[in-house]
Amino acid sequence: xxxxxxxxxxxxxxxxxxxxxxxxxxxxxxxxxxxxxxxxxxxxxxxxxxxxxxxxxxxxxxxxxxxxxxxxxxxxxxxxxxxxxxxxxxxxxxxxxxxxxxxxxxxxxxxxxxxxxxxxxxxxxxxxxxxxxxxxxxxxxxxx
Numbered sequence: 001x002x003x004x005x006x007x008x009x010x011x012x013x014x015x016x017x018x019x020x021x022x023x024x025x026x027x028x029x030x031x032x033x034x035x036x037x038x039x040x041x042x043x044x045x046x047x048x049x050x051x052x053x054x055x056x057x058x059x060x061x062x063x064x065x066x067x068x069x070x071x072x073x074x075x076x077x078x079x080x081x082x083x084x085x086x087x088x089x090x091x092x093x094x095x096x097x098x099x100x101x102x103x104x105x106x107x108x109x110x111x112x113x114x115x116x117x118x119x120x121x122x123x124x125x126x127x128x129x130x131x132x133x134x135x136x137x138x139x140x141x142x143x144x
Contacts, residue, residue, distance in 0.1 A: 029142045034092050039143055045084050049104075049134070052076050056127065060115075065123055069115035076108035076130065097141050104133035 034042060052075040059068035073079050081087070090098050107129035115123040
């Protein structure tokens with residue numbers, strides 16, 4: 001029960017962080033302009049990242065660290081870069097945005113390795129490295 005409440009709280013926090021933020025006149029985040037098709041692709045990637053984090057949390061909640069590790073590596077980790085067209089997308093990103101993305105992908109791979117070791121608490125702690133990279137990027141940049 002406690003794990004489910006924790007998962008729900010983390011998911012709600014992530015939704016608030018990653019959800020589109022209304023653009024007000026005082027929005028000081030840097031606007032990063034992508035060609036329309038790439039913008040839609042990036043939004044799709046970010047939605048999948050959020051879904052992957054939710055699936056990871058669900059797996060951790062039932063002590064299935066193997067599934068959590070697989071999701072993290074295949075959908076968020078360094079192994080996922082090809083499916084996200086990361087090289088092509090990175091050409092349009094400012095350096096700080098590229099660094100945040102790289103940090104997130106590396107953190108996901110690090111999490112996957114630790115989760116494969118089978119210890120729940122260290123895995124949960126490393127999950128924060130993934131979401132911290134998301135938070136940093138969304139705090140500094142916007143694409144709409």
